[in-house]
Amino acid sequence: MLTKPGMTVSRWIDGVLEKNDLIDQDSNLRGMFFWGHAPNSQTRGAEMKRAMDKLDLLVVIDPYPSATAAMAAMPGTAGDLNANRAVYLLPAATQFECAGSVTASNRSLQWREKVIEPLFESRTDHMIMYQLAQKLGFDKELVANLKMVQGKGGMPEPEIESILREINQSMWTIGYTGQSPERLKAHMRNMNVFDVKTLRAKGGVDKETGYKLDGDYFGCPWPCYGTPELKHPGSPNLYDTTRHVMDGGGNFRANFGVDRDGVNLLAEDGSHSKGADITTGYPEFDHIFLKKLGWWNELTDAEKAAAEGKNWKTDLSGGIQRVVMKNHGCHPFGNAKARAVVWNFPDPVPLHREALYSTRPDLVAKYPTHDDKKAFWRLPTLYKSVQEKNKDIGKQFPLIMSSGRLVEYEGGGEETRSNPWLAELQQEMFVEINPAAANDRGIRDGEQVWVKSPTGAKILVRALVTERVDRGTVWLPFHFSGRWQGVDMLPYYPEGAHPVVRGEAVNTATTYGYDSVTMMQETKTTVCQVERATA
Amino acid sequence: MSALRLGLLGMVAIVLVGCGERVQTIPPGGERKADTPVWENKDKRFLAPGWTPGDQNSWNAQLVDRAQAQNDYAPRK
Amino acid sequence: MARMKFICDAERCIECNGCVTACKAEHDIPWGVNRRRVVTLNDGVQGERSISVACMHCSDAPCMAVCPVDCFYRTPEGVVLHDKDICIGCGYCSYACPFGAPQFPTNGTFGLRGKMDKCTFCAGGPEENSSQAEYEKYGRNRLAEGKLPACAEMCSTKALLGGDGDVVADIFRTRVLNRGKGSEVWGWGTAYGRPTQGTPGAAPAPAKKS
Numbered sequence: 001m002l003t004k005p006g007m008t009v010s011r012w013i014d015g016v017l018e019k020n021d022l023i024d025q026d027s028n029l030r031g032m033f034f035w036g037h038a039p040n041s042q043t044r045g046a047e048m049k050r051a052m053d054k055l056d057l058l059v060v061i062d063p064y065p066s067a068t069a070a071m072a073a074m075p076g077t078a079g080d081l082n083a084n085r086a087v088y089l090l091p092a093a094t095q096f097e098c099a100g101s102v103t104a105s106n107r108s109l110q111w112r113e114k115v116i117e118p119l120f121e122s123r124t125d126h127m128i129m130y131q132l133a134q135k136l137g138f139d140k141e142l143v144a145n146l147k148m149v150q151g152k153g154g155m156p157e158p159e160i161e162s163i164l165r166e167i168n169q170s171m172w173t174i175g176y177t178g179q180s181p182e183r184l185k186a187h188m189r190n191m192n193v194f195d196v197k198t199l200r201a202k203g204g205v206d207k208e209t210g211y212k213l214d215g216d217y218f219g220c221p222w223p224c225y226g227t228p229e230l231k232h233p234g235s236p237n238l239y240d241t242t243r244h245v246m247d248g249g250g251n252f253r254a255n256f257g258v259d260r261d262g263v264n265l266l267a268e269d270g271s272h273s274k275g276a277d278i279t280t281g282y283p284e285f286d287h288i289f290l291k292k293l294g295w296w297n298e299l300t301d302a303e304k305a306a307a308e309g310k311n312w313k314t315d316l317s318g319g320i321q322r323v324v325m326k327n328h329g330c331h332p333f334g335n336a337k338a339r340a341v342v343w344n345f346p347d348p349v350p351l352h353r354e355a356l357y358s359t360r361p362d363l364v365a366k367y368p369t370h371d372d373k374k375a376f377w378r379l380p381t382l383y384k385s386v387q388e389k390n391k392d393i394g395k396q397f398p399l400i401m402s403s404g405r406l407v408e409y410e411g412g413g414e415e416t417r418s419n420p421w422l423a424e425l426q427q428e429m430f431v432e433i434n435p436a437a438a439n440d441r442g443i444r445d446g447e448q449v450w451v452k453s454p455t456g457a458k459i460l461v462r463a464l465v466t467e468r469v470d471r472g473t474v475w476l477p478f479h480f481s482g483r484w485q486g487v488d489m490l491p492y493y494p495e496g497a498h499p500v501v502r503g504e505a506v507n508t509a510t511t512y513g514y515d516s517v518t519m520m521q522e523t524k525t526t527v528c529q530v531e532r533a534t535a
Numbered sequence: 536m537s538a539l540r541l542g543l544l545g546m547v548a549i550v551l552v553g554c555g556e557r558v559q560t561i562p563p564g565g566e567r568k569a570d571t572p573v574w575e576n577k578d579k580r581f582l583a584p585g586w587t588p589g590d591q592n593s594w595n596a597q598l599v600d601r602a603q604a605q606n607d608y609a610p611r612k
Numbered sequence: 613m614a615r616m617k618f619i620c621d622a623e624r625c626i627e628c629n630g631c632v633t634a635c636k637a638e639h640d641i642p643w644g645v646n647r648r649r650v651v652t653l654n655d656g657v658q659g660e661r662s663i664s665v666a667c668m669h670c671s672d673a674p675c676m677a678v679c680p681v682d683c684f685y686r687t688p689e690g691v692v693l694h695d696k697d698i699c700i701g702c703g704y705c706s707y708a709c710p711f712g713a714p715q716f717p718t719n720g721t722f723g724l725r726g727k728m729d730k731c732t733f734c735a736g737g738p739e740e741n742s743s744q745a746e747y748e749k750y751g752r753n754r755l756a757e758g759k760l761p762a763c764a765e766m767c768s769t770k771a772l773l774g775g776d777g778d779v780v781a782d783i784f785r786t787r788v789l790n791r792g793k794g795s796e797v798w799g800w801g802t803a804y805g806r807p808t809q810g811t812p813g814a815a816p817a818p819a820k821k822s
Contacts, residue, residue, distance in 0.1 A: 605775070
């Protein structure tokens with residue numbers, strides 16, 4: 001069960017609904033944990049409701065559990081509901097109610113402080129995880145390397161610094177090892193020493209610990225290699241050969257071997273990061289390579305003991321990374337060429353393949369999709385059969401339906417639509433439709449319309465007539481939930497837990513379609529028809 | 536117009552003025568309160584560092600300096 | 613002496629509504645009262661522009677001129693404020709203001725307007741600076757803390773500039789010079805067309821597409 005890649009979150013409903021003999025594991029999915037996850041951010045909402053009804057166990061862990069709770073509680077298709085289904089809502093702490101490290105989208109890490117104790121019955125995520133592990137019987141193994149402290153109400157929970165330290169001791173491959181809690185906290189206490197344009201510290205000594213901040217990039221953006229003692233500054237830009245590797249520089253990794261079909265995959269002579277002792281391409285570092293180069297004896301005895309038989313990814317002392325980077329300016333993951341042709345993907349270079357649901361049968365014929373896959377991440381995944389069946393779907397559903405984001409809301413939207421200041425900015429779900437497409441359908445700006453999809457689902461939203469979309473396309477935001485095909489779900493929310501603004505979820509109507517490598521769901525292109533709602 | 540008419544109008548006016556018209560000037564104590572100058576602040580809890588409460592010139596200088604944070608072309612810590 | 617002004621750089625405004633949310637949060641403003649709004653012109657079309665609008669703290673404020681109970685006043689910094697205790701909620705200032713700055717919370721029976729509420733340049737009101745009474749009626753007094761309005765300081769692109777008029781004008785001018793455009797959004801010529809030499813009230817030239 002645990003030795004092959006599992007089902008992706010985008011396909012969990014098929015794990016429940018698919019025929020048992022077609023899935024690549026013994027049993028179907030019987031229990032789901034919605035841990036900080038919004039149901040309306042996943043496609044095929046109508047089928048999701050059926051899957052939710054069939055589960056034995058549904059646990060929602062979130063500061064705002066309302067959308068999942070309401071979707072589970074509302075009546076579905078007769079006969080779907082599993083009489084044994086148990087639904088649990090566990091309130092989790094918000095960002096203000098716990099401390100810990102967070103990673104920003106520029107790869108910097110920051111240490112967050114707790115502002116208030118968790119309110120009401122909410123508990124921190126790590127306390128909930130520990131308590132779940134206790135119930136399942138592997139709590140001792142889970143926290144073997146972690147210090148336990150007293151959390152809310154005196155209940156034990158892993159110390160949050162310990163958790164980051166465990167990450168620091170194990171994630172050598174992506175450089176999550178140098179960002180110790182001490183370095184991050186020192187950064188937060190001394191934000192003023194960091195240059196606002198380069199994010200690099202200019203001098204500075206932390207009063208509390210004496211830590212010298214000079215040279216660090218704010219938040220030690222990963223990859224930040226080696227142990228925290230190595231004091232790698234973090235990497236502000238990836239693959240920057242104008243800098244030394246100990247200065248945040250790097251080169252492309254050697255991840256695909258040394259050569260292929262007689263062609264050298266490593267970097268050519270003269271292509272290397274600044275100051276590297278090896279000025280040609282080189283493979284990933286392991287104990288054999290270090291010994292060949294005569295660098296093995298630069299390791300301490302303790303490091304040698306840990307690094308024997310290991311490589312830069314599995315040497316838990318960090319010695320290989322230290323010697324390679326600090327003493328010789330080389331990159332532990334090797335120095336190779338970047339791949340423009342990804343030979344192990346279904347399409348080595350990106351090719352256009354028409355979407356499964358398309359309004360253009362001529363393009364379907366010219367750019368057909370992949371063949372069906374029998375077992376992909378444990379599930380049968382269809383491409384060509386769906387596309388063939390829906391070749392002429394454009395006759396009934398002539399508009400391309402795309403979905404995306406708004407500024408004022410985030411993700412599934414339950415949290416942000418509960419904030420009155422944000423909710424006031426966008427009080428209704430809408431569909432952007434071109435003036436010509438609207439006029440052809442007798443739709444005026446602001447009127448209620450039904451958006452219907454090939455799944456049979458239809459959602460009731462307000463029309464926003466705008467030139468922003470072209471004549472053949474409509475666009476909807478995905479942040480709304482709380483209305484289901486025209487019906488207000490308010491009665492099914494836990495009392496007092498409903499958000500300020502509710503609306504239809506676009507994903508109630510979205511269709512089947514998954515990426516051929518990542519199983520990413522298709523939210524950007526399917527088809528629909530829009531009709532003016534009467535009465 | 537005739538003297539009778541004038542007299543009648545005059546009497547109507549006097550009656551109107553005399554009968555229960557509310558005073559429309561602002562009563563004492565109802566005037567707009569005087570506002571304290573913005574650089575005087577007794578509450579020390581949330582003051583931005585770098586200026587002295589009570590000192591107008593210090594406040595002026597503080598705001599001019601702080602406004603430069605909106606300027607990408609100004610070199611600033 | 614500082615004369616406080618706002619200017620919103622239309623070249624930079626991305627309609628994020630950060631300013632609107634900052635104002636709401638800073639002063640705990642109820643639903644329905646919009647001290648600051650982002651106005652978008654030509655939405656969805658090439659050349660779409662947005663600006664953030666609130667009280668402009670006019671040198672010759674029409675709201676002050678028309679108020680029947682004289683509840684407005686101007687501080688030495690040029691900030692236009694009013695006294696809610698005197699305001700009668702007549703709404704005349706709302707008619708007079710070209711920017712729609714005066715706002716009225718609807719409360720009570722018959723849709724009665726409450727006391728007028730508007731952007732204070734984060735300078736509170738007549739009550740004691742930074743007192744609880746001032747906060748409850750007018751919101752936070754940031755100027756008294758030595759800070760600038762929350763909207764300008766929170767602006768994600770520094771489109772909305774707030775502060776001493778000379779300073780913000782200088783910042784805006786430096787930007788326009790460096791990028792070579794952006795100032796044509798403002799001004800009489802853009803709004804009404806440039807008059808031809810010597811002919812009073814000539815037909816306006818077509819507005820330059822920005």
